[in-house]
Amino acid sequence: MNDILAKILDTKKIEISTARQMRSEADLLREAKSRKDVRGFARAIEEKIAQGKPGIIAEIKKASPSRGVIRKHFVPSEIAASYAAYGATCLSVLTDIQFFQGSYDHLRQARAACSLPVLRKDFIIDPYQIIHARALGADCVLLIVAALSPHQLREFEEIAIELGMDVLVEIHDRAELDVALELHTPLLGINNRNLRSFETSLQNTLDLLPAVPPHKRVITESGILKADDVALMRQHKVDAFLIGEAFMRAKEPGVALRDLFAAE
Numbered sequence: 001m002n003d004i005l006a007k008i009l010d011t012k013k014i015e016i017s018t019a020r021q022m023r024s025e026a027d028l029l030r031e032a033k034s035r036k037d038v039r040g041f042a043r044a045i046e047e048k049i050a051q052g053k054p055g056i057i058a059e060i061k062k063a064s065p066s067r068g069v070i071r072k073h074f075v076p077s078e079i080a081a082s083y084a085a086y087g088a089t090c091l092s093v094l095t096d097i098q099f100f101q102g103s104y105d106h107l108r109q110a111r112a113a114c115s116l117p118v119l120r121k122d123f124i125i126d127p128y129q130i131i132h133a134r135a136l137g138a139d140c141v142l143l144i145v146a147a148l149s150p151h152q153l154r155e156f157e158e159i160a161i162e163l164g165m166d167v168l169v170e171i172h173d174r175a176e177l178d179v180a181l182e183l184h185t186p187l188l189g190i191n192n193r194n195l196r197s198f199e200t201s202l203q204n205t206l207d208l209l210p211a212v213p214p215h216k217r218v219i220t221e222s223g224i225l226k227a228d229d230v231a232l233m234r235q236h237k238v239d240a241f242l243i244g245e246a247f248m249r250a251k252e253p254g255v256a257l258r259d260l261f262a263a264e
């Protein structure tokens, strides 16, 4: 696996073993369980869609391996407040340090600045990170099928649910879809960006749609940049979106969100 995802996952292993030395899993678990402040992530999306509006997960990310630095003026609390003011449904906050210039503090600050449910956006390969997510305040975790075995996916979903969080399972192709369908979560993210090559095509969501059973909530992820992209997805009954770059490049991210969905 000589690709970007493989590099990220190798780095994660080191990050996690260092984190474990700083703080034990048992200690983290105590903190995670003592928090009684979970915000319903999946529920927020369903409520929006029930009102006939799109569910919008607005992402807070400073940089990415494919784009470099996306946003120089980066204040997570300001961005979160702006998203909330202009109608975002949920937040997604990158906590990966090495490749996305994220941080745990970004998540804490963003969540404290609004009342929206928050997804910890990271590459989860160890239960420690799920427990850490809740200790930080996350309401949902991302599980990437390309990064995990079917056994790990089931085990990790269990741990997240046990802590009261929702799970967004991310797929990229048909084989991954079949694995994801074994999980309980209704939230199915179809990434238009291949995490191995970083190429993006919205056609990826459209191609996989017919194979998705009706009880799953499809969230189209990555590469949604213009109103036409939103319209194309809505025509195909895709009502939930995960969008980062298009908002992060704008002066006022919330305004960009409102404008992108002005026709909806």
Ligand SMILES: O=P(O)(O)OC[C@@H](O)[C@@H](O)c1c[nH]c2ccccc12
Pocket (backbone or CB within 6 Å): 059, 061, 121, 122, 123, 170, 191, 221, 222, 223, 224, 242, 243, 244, 245, 246
């Ligand atoms: O910035 P974009 O193209 O709107 O994409 C957002 C989000 O989908 C993307 O950041 C993403 C999707 N899956 C991921 C997994 C890890 C890191 C990042 C991601």
